Amino acid sequence: MTATTPTTDEHLDALENQFGLADRIVDEQALANSVERFRERGIRLPTFAQLADPSTFSHDDRVGDADPQGPDARNLWRVHWYNDLAGARVSVPDHVVLPTELTGVESPIIVAFGDRFPMITAHKVLAAYACLAPRVVTGQFDPTRHRAIWPSTGNYARGGIAISRIMASRGVAILPEGMSQERFDWLNRWCENPDEDVIRTYGTESNVKEIYDACNELAKDPGNFILNQFSEFGNHLGHYTVTGRALGHVFETVRDASGRDLRLAAFTSATGSAGTIAAGDRLKDDYGSKIVAVEALECPTMLENGYGEHNIQGIGDKHIPLIHNVMNTDVVCAISDVATDELDVVWNTDAGREYLSRKGIDDGLIAAMAHFGFSATCNVLAAIKTAKLLDLGPDDAIVTVATDGGAMYPSERAKTMTTRYRGEFSHTDAAEAFGQHLASASTDHMIDMSEADRRRVFQLGYYTWVEQQGTPFELFEERRHQSFWQGLRRYVGVWDEMIDSFNERLG
Numbered sequence: 199m200t201a202t203t204p205t206t207d208e209h210l211d212a213l214e215n216q217f218g219l220a221d222r223i224v225d226e227q228a229l230a231n232s233v234e235r236f237r238e239r240g241i242r243l244p245t246f247a248q249l250a251d252p253s254t255f256s257h258d259d260r261v262g263d264a265d266p267q268g269p270d271a272r273n274l275w276r277v278h279w280y281n282d283l284a285g286a287r288v289s290v291p292d293h294v295v296l297p298t299e300l301t302g303v304e305s306p307i308i309v310a311f312g313d314r315f316p317m318i319t320a321h322k323v324l325a326a327y328a329c330l331a332p333r334v335v336t337g338q339f340d341p342t343r344h345r346a347i348w349p350s351t352g353n354y355a356r357g358g359i360a361i362s363r364i365m366a367s368r369g370v371a372i373l374p375e376g377m378s379q380e381r382f383d384w385l386n387r388w389c390e391n392p393d394e395d396v397i398r399t400y401g402t403e404s405n406v407k408e409i410y411d412a413c414n415e416l417a418k419d420p421g422n423f424i425l426n427q428f429s430e431f432g433n434h435l436g437h438y439t440v441t442g443r444a445l446g447h448v449f450e451t452v453r454d455a456s457g458r459d460l461r462l463a464a465f466t467s468a469t470g471s472a473g474t475i476a477a478g479d480r481l482k483d484d485y486g487s488k489i490v491a492v493e494a495l496e497c498p499t500m501l502e503n504g505y506g507e508h509n510i511q512g513i514g515d516k517h518i519p520l521i522h523n524v525m526n527t528d529v530v531c532a533i534s535d536v537a538t539d540e541l542d543v544v545w546n547t548d549a550g551r552e553y554l555s556r557k558g559i560d561d562g563l564i565a566a567m568a569h570f571g572f573s574a575t576c577n578v579l580a581a582i583k584t585a586k587l588l589d590l591g592p593d594d595a596i597v598t599v600a601t602d603g604g605a606m607y608p609s610e611r612a613k614t615m616t617t618r619y620r621g622e623f624s625h626t627d628a629a630e631a632f633g634q635h636l637a638s639a640s641t642d643h644m645i646d647m648s649e650a651d652r653r654r655v656f657q658l659g660y661y662t663w664v665e666q667q668g669t670p671f672e673l674f675e676e677r678r679h680q681s682f683w684q685g686l687r688r689y690v691g692v693w694d695e696m697i698d699s700f701n702e703r704l705g
Contacts, residue, residue, distance in 0.1 A: 212670045218329065218430040220336040221692045229337035233703045239366045241271040242701050243331055245694040246436065249278040250443045257287040266316040271364040276316040277327045279444035283314060290451045291444050294566050296578065299558045302637055303585040304592040305463070309578060310448050313569050313603035317360040318353060318384070320602035325473045326357035328436025329425045330365060335696040341367040344423040347416055349409045352377050352511050353602055354427045354471065359388050372397045372412050374405050378511055379609040406517055410667065429520040431686060433473035439690050442480025445597050452595065463594035466490040466580040468513040468573045472522030474599060479523055479683065488528040492580040495532040495643055500655050509535040509610065510572045518659035520669065523683050525652050529587065531580040532643040537635040538572045539614045543623050544631050545570055546604050546611060553628035571607060574600030579639060587641045
């Protein structure tokens with residue numbers, strides 16, 4: 199489309215329909231249908247403020263005896279960072295602080311665990327809720343008429359299916375056929391009709407356009423409602439509000455326990471849909487920390503405007519997500535999937551754990567490493583490289599997230615064992631993996647971003663969003679300015695008021 203200025207109606211339509219930024223009731227009948235169905239099923243919705251600070255509501259009253267891994271609507275009240283592995287409430291999000299013996303840097307690296315989230319044991323269930331709940335309470339999504347379409351390279355699709363099911367809706371997962379078997383096994387258990395509701399597109403992690411093409415075809419049917427995490431600003435706002443606050447709480451807890459005047463120097467996050475990295479915007483606002491965007495070295499999109507294929511599942515690439523606040527990003531870092539594949543074997547084998555123990559790593563921490571999925575290891579390696587690039591010291595903390603755990607990757611681990619280690623992983627193999635990927639981590643494949651670097655990465659998104667997906671040019675350009683992103687935050691308060699109103703109508 200041409201770069202013309204949209205009319206007011208076109209601007210409003212794009213904000214509401216393409217960006218997910220409605221601040222009014224768009225369809226009263228759809229809203230009434232949702233109220234009736236939710237009342238019948240006994241479903242109540244938490245506000246973003248409540249998920250950001252679960253101490254504001256009673257866990258026992260809202261969650262009760264709900265199985266954290268079951269399709270129970272009460273699990274909506276667990277869609278936050280304050281759960282333990284059993285689904286009980288904790289006062290501070292579960293986390294570990296990685297020591298110098300493991301990382302090789304003096305800076306404490308703080309990792310919050312995402313596999314404490316309910317149903318899918320990954321934090322993408324938060325992103326799914328943050329996208330669907332505003333669409334319901336604004337009367338855009340009608341569970342009696344729409345199928346929720348969840349395009350993803352993995353966990354978001356699972357999160358969408360879980361949220362759809364417990365919000366009395368039918369969900370459809372779209373993800374590349376080459377993703378881990380564990381993802382498909384989970385979907386087969388949760389979908390009402392897996393043959394129809396799990397759509398496998400061509401390729402693997404880097405084949406995001408093929409997902410968009412499938413969505414565009416499905417969108418021709420008005421009964422299909424596309425909830426595109428890469429362009430749905432509820433994803434950004436959910437993580438800014440909920441994940442950002444939780445990570446700040448974790449940092450302050452670690453700082454207080456350290457007895458030192460730690461500063462939060464940086465936040466590292468693989469970009470994926472650019473939802474989680476929005477927490478970095480909150481951390482920069484609150485603590486002045488730098489934001490480090492991470493991608494796979496085998497597909498260096500931000501680093502080199504490059505392309506390729508990789509196995510760090512959950513960080514789909516070869517494009518710049520619409521909801522990535524590129525102009526607020528400070529560092530770009532690329533990590534090889536060779537490192538994430540091989541360290542995953544270290545974390546999850548007897549030989550690997552024995553080697554870590556000999557290196558002086560605490561047994562409790564070694565056990566916790568099983569909760570690092572591929573992208574978690576990627577984020578940790580980026581944190582180590584960031585400490586070296588920015589010359590950080592013992593009073594400079596870095597925070598990151600383990601988006602999911604190693605339980606999602608046994609089939610991928612078996613492939614690594616077969617193809618790289620002849621089916622047997624030895625103490626020597628563990629030593630080599632540790633030395634190559636941890637002890638020898640360098641500042642190669644990083645950019646300490648200048649303004650020109652930010653413009654280059656920002657402008658790379660034009661081809662996907664304006665030329666291919668029809669985003670109005672003026673709206674695309676508005677995203678250059680921090681005033682746009684700051685202005686988005688008002689929607690959270692509006693949506694919370696609408697959620698409260700929705701719950702009142704339930705009686």
